[in-house]
Amino acid sequence: MNNWIAIGTLEDIPRQGARVVQTASGEIAVFRAGDDAVFALANRCPHKGGPLAEGIVFDHHVACPLHNWKISLENGEARAPDVGCARRYAVRVESGSVWLDIQGKADAA
């Protein structure tokens, strides 16, 4: 069961950056990597809850602004030897619009 919502255009998200979607169950960070790939994760670092949307985005990773944990945008996993996982959400881009599924989990990247 998908629940796709248009959240804005790709251009609304800075390249190597992120924007936040407010939902009833918390914030979702929508990232746009340097190669324009788009990802969505719960905006909470699995370590101490840092806002991942404010981190430096590099390749398909983001570095949490609080303690520099590196989180994979593709699967939400922290880079070893740190251990933890941020929840992923399905997101896609269609003719410049970004669609987010705030209920469904993303398929394995």
Place this chain on the structure above:
Amino acid sequence: MTPTTEIAPMKEKLVVIGNGMAGMRTVEELLKLDPALYEITVFGAEPHGNYNRILLSPVLSGEAQFDDILLNRPEWYAEHGITLYAGSKATRIDRVHRQVIAADGMAVAYDRLLIATGSRPFILPVPGHGLPGVVGFRDIADVEVMLDCAQKYRHAVVIGGGLLGLEAAVGLVKRGMTVRVVHLADTLMERQLDSAAGQMLQQELESRGVEFLMGAKTKEIIGRQRVQGVLFEDGREVSADLVVMAAGIRPDIELAKAAGLHCERGIVVNDTLQTYDPRIYAVGECAQHRGQTYGLVAPLFEQAKVCANHLARFGIGRYVGSVTSTKLKVSGVDVFSAGDFLGGPDSEQIVYRDPGAGIYKKVVLQDNRIRGAVLYGNTLDGAWYFQLMREGADVSAFRDSLLFGQAHLGDAGHGQHSPVALMADSAEVCGCNGVTKGDIVHAIRSKGLFTLDEVRAHTKASASCGGCTGLVEQILASVVGSDAAPADHQKPLCPCTEHSHDAVREAIRARHLTSIAQVMRELEWHNTDGCPTCRPALNYYLISTWPAEAQDDDRSRFVNERLHANIQKDRSYTVVPRIWGGVTTPAELRAIADAAEKYDVPMVKITGGQRIDLVGVQKEQLPAMWADLNAAGLVSGHAYGKALRTVKTCIGSQFCRFGTQDSVQMGIDLEKFSWGSWTPHKFKMAVSGCPRNCAEATIKDFGVVAVDSGWELHVGGNGGVKVRVTDLLCRVKTAEEVIEYCGAFMQLYREQARYLERTAPWIERVGLDYVKKQMVDDAANRAALHQRFVAAQRIAQHDPWAARADSAHRLDFVPIKDLTPSLPNAARA
């Protein structure tokens, strides 16, 4: 007949001969760079996974088990898809058909071949050297023979009084044998120690029950079924049930030689570790690079890194040789040596000798730079001397107390003060992350760590403020036994590149590079996006070198500098308006109070820098709050940035009965002059109106202290992680001079310090004399530096709050979509 199947994907084949530390380190480095590039096959003569050969001595003496020193277990090879033939010796390299043939006739094809066969103990070719009971001290099988003998027999003879021989001797004594060490030279460890230290070592080992036969040349090993004794040239004879040959090692080059590869003492390799056949690489003890062969772990790891880089087809790393230090791993006997410890006619020696306490220290200097050192009895400062040596640091400033060690430097030493060997395991090393010495030692041992970065990743020690980095490095050196970390000035900026900070900055200047993408392209970054370590550094180097041309890249700034506020643990932010020289007005205070009430600020706090923190502001509210503060004339205080922070002042001559100059006005003038500038790290100033120094100017990056005749200028102070009192730069007469010197100093720091290097460690690195030469003695250069600072300020000096309070930047602060509480305006697919 190859073990690979025909349907396997067309990966290139890498074959590694040698399953030891050098070979596997190279494979590990390669897997980090590109895990999928090669199909890897490893031949190892020994029937185990790769283990830490350095730690054989503790296994012999009973302080460690074999299991403790395993680095790569069989599962590791399987996990990484590596075919391991353990216990299968490669016997021939067929370069024409590009295959390696093993003892059992199996052939494995290669596209690239890595030879890491290491070395063999040199067995004296005397009669009887092949008798049972004669062993080298090279691998775990040798240790097993020695342990077996120790159970059955009494007398051991160790031939060779070098590092390995002595470790073997002490281990065998601990196992209950009587041990005689036979040494050709008159001094033990003569390649590492001078005769004074060698004699102290000999006495210490004698007191532990080791006997020595010095100047003794072995003639024959006697025995029928097995070894029974050793006969010397001078006719002496001793009985022996075990003879350990520790008379040196020889690079194991038989295979390479037979394959027609050019060999001298070792297999000759170039700076990318390739042999004369470019498909074939050699690393570790078997390789000879620029005429040198190495038998220590640190150079071998440096080689592994470069070799892996080339195998991964980056091909930009170069190995240029290593400076090494050695440490004897016999518990309770502390010996350290590095570099040219004997000295010559053009060098000087400083010696400290206390035979009663068993302490001997010698440092060899040339032009006030350390060339080498020998330490006996107290080696705590070995890592420090070694670092000074590799950095080529000028030690003239503390030459008179050099031998008393780093701890003795007190204020001048921006280093740690607690020697690691004396620390209890429960002692906290990293105060930020609560990591004890015991945690670090355990991680190093159990996880097989060798570098600072690895210790950081696994323990978090020194991963936050970095204040304990030196301590962690010393602990690493004391456990691993040899310092594996390269000197700072050649350390790559981050894993994305092989280039150091200094090399990157020089390239930006010399090649006129003006964007991050251009730097990464020109300097062949390993990836196009960089990482959170290199991007902020590159951004700083670009905007400080080419302020008018380089575009400040928001996306390469940490959140604080991007949002111009300090992020807090609960995701709120702190707003700190600039309060010039710490002087404010009722109107400004009213505006701050109004903003605090209007935006529900949970905490209003007076800072140490004479201004006011508004703590706990939500991100969405920042632009509106800034607009309100701007309206009252308040601008950003850059409390969040690697930038000019505050200029703290005392009351000064305007009101103070002791004041000699108007420190308040000077503070305001300095802050108005320098605010908005970006610096390698945060930069703090203070101005005191008299030598009572109430503004605490002597722990600031740039401190001004008024005296009756003018102003004293102090630099390089620090009140944070490591307190450091400033150095006096000079005295000047006029206020204009203070401003000019301030600009010149900030610019010199901006242009020359590495990113994230405070003025205190920077000055300790380059020396106060250097700074004086650049900007005190050389008036023209001072003026030029000042001018460059002023020019950069024309671009940098604008209020980031005002810029972001407008609509163009507002998007950064608001959600792209608000789906609470229900789903208003939601378009559905």
